[in-house]
Amino acid sequence: MSADSDDAVEIGTEARQAYTQLVGTLRSTRAARVPQPGEMPEEVRRWLAERRLLDPEGQGVSSPERALRELFGEQRAWLRSAAETLDRNLRAVDDILDLLPEFRGPGHESVEVEFIEDRDRLRKRLDEFEPVGRREVLCMRTAFPGPEVLEASLVHDRRILARGTEIRMLATVGATRGPGAAAYLDALREAGARVRVAAALPLYLHVVDRTVTLMPAGDDPLGGDGDVLLRSSRVALCFAQVFEHEWDVARPYPDGAGRVRRADGSHPADEYTEQEREILALLATGTKDESIARRLGCSERTLRRMMTRITEKLGVGSRFAAGVRAARLGLID
Numbered sequence: 001m002s003a004d005s006d007d008a009v010e011i012g013t014e015a016r017q018a019y020t021q022l023v024g025t026l027r028s029t030r031a032a033r034v035p036q037p038g039e040m041p042e043e044v045r046r047w048l049a050e051r052r053l054l055d056p057e058g059q060g061v062s063s064p065e066r067a068l069r070e071l072f073g074e075q076r077a078w079l080r081s082a083a084e085t086l087d088r089n090l091r092a093v094d095d096i097l098d099l100l101p102e103f104r105g106p107g108h109e110s111v112e113v114e115f116i117e118d119r120d121r122l123r124k125r126l127d128e129f130e131p132v133g134r135r136e137v138l139c140m141r142t143a144f145p146g147p148e149v150l151e152a153s154l155v156h157d158r159r160i161l162a163r164g165t166e167i168r169m170l171a172t173v174g175a176t177r178g179p180g181a182a183a184y185l186d187a188l189r190e191a192g193a194r195v196r197v198a199a200a201l202p203l204y205l206h207v208v209d210r211t212v213t214l215m216p217a218g219d220d221p222l223g224g225d226g227d228v229l230l231r232s233s234r235v236a237l238c239f240a241q242v243f244e245h246e247w248d249v250a251r252p253y254p255d256g257a258g259r260v261r262r263a264d265g266s267h268p269a270d271e272y273t274e275q276e277r278e279i280l281a282l283l284a285t286g287t288k289d290e291s292i293a294r295r296l297g298c299s300e301r302t303l304r305r306m307m308t309r310i311t312e313k314l315g316v317g318s319r320f321a322a323g324v325r326a327a328r329l330g331l332i333d
Contacts, residue, residue: 015047022061042299082225085218089228096238112231115217134165138243140205141171143221147180154184158191167193170247172201177330179273185253196250207243210236272331276310279303280326283319 018040048054052067062070097111137160144150161167169188176182176197189195204221206214211233218225230236272280275296282292293303311317314325326332 011043011047014041015044018044019048019053019061023063046297082218085225089217093228093230097235099238110232111235114229114231115226116229117226134160134163135209136166137168137209138205138207138240139167139169140201140203140243140246141169141175141221142201142204143175144171144178144181144184147184150180150184154187154191157188157193161192168243168247169193169195170201170243170250171195171197171253173197173199176253189253195253196247197253198246198250201246202242205239205243207236207240210240212236213239272310272313276306276313277331279306279310280322281332284323284326284332 045054052070053062053064054060055062093113145153157167167188169185171181171185176185185195204216208214211231213230213232213236215228215230216225217228279292279296282295289300289303293300296303298306307319307322311319311322314322314329316322316325323332
């Protein structure tokens with residue numbers, strides 16, 4: 001068992017003991033003194049709040065029965081939303097297929113549809129499609145995953161580029177500002193890929209050899225709800241035409257964008273994490289430290305350490321200056 005697992009078990013044990021003491025005090029008339037929610041360690045309060053045994057403010061105590069009802073209610077709502085999203089996307093696929101007149105005539109082509117939730121399995125599945133004869137990969141990105149995923153993707157992309165496959169990557173300007181995205185695009189282009197950027201794109205898309213199309217199944221462009229893989233040359237050609245239109249009006253990706261160092265001493269935009277961007281966005285709206293810490297699930301002391309690190313990366317000495325510099329870098333809207 002890892003150290004993190006040991007810590008989680010220890011926190012869970014401590015949280016259960018604290019909850020049992022709290023419930024016992026509420027049900028007893030004895031004046032036994034036990035730690036109140038505000039006096040508990042932050043990790044213990046968070047553990048209980050995640051299980052709905054404490055309210056979000058960490059004060060009110062709920063019974064296990066009530067906590068279970070709340071969790072069931074949330075899961076029921078999530079499942080209903082997921083089912084509605086999947087149904088909406090399937091209807092969208094049907095509507096697109098209806099726009100292809102060839103499908104209505106004789107000799108129509110069937111569409112193989114596959115729903116894949118595991119990202120590793122998805123990459124292996126794509127590699128199964130004509131691994132030797134692959135000629136072209138078209139990618140349209142409205143977002144990029146984290147740096148770790150991008151590093152693994154770069155290894156895969158370099159391998160197929162070395163085989164002689166053409167890769168064209170089309171990304172939104174906002175997507176290129178994500179952590180590690182600019183460095184990934186620089187390395188991808190150095191390996192032989194062609195990269196362009198656009199202010200906006202209609203969807204997140206992956207087309208292989210104009211025969212296989214991959215897109216998210218839900219609202220998450222990174223496939224958090226799973227991905228739909230469509231094997232049909234006619235469907236792929238339809239989406240390839242969308243890609244070609246967007247490609248023609250896009251502009252070339254600036255050379256060396258991922259290696260630029262600013263004269264003002266700040267780090268480039270792609271070196272800021274999503275959490276750091278969220279903190280900057282909340283500060284820009286005037287949110288107080290207490291509320292930011294509660295939203296992030298950390299203490300105000302931890303938040304202050306994060307703020308110190310952010311101001312150092314931005315090369316400024318105050319929160320106001322941090323907001324100005326962050327806006328100039330495009331870290332906040």
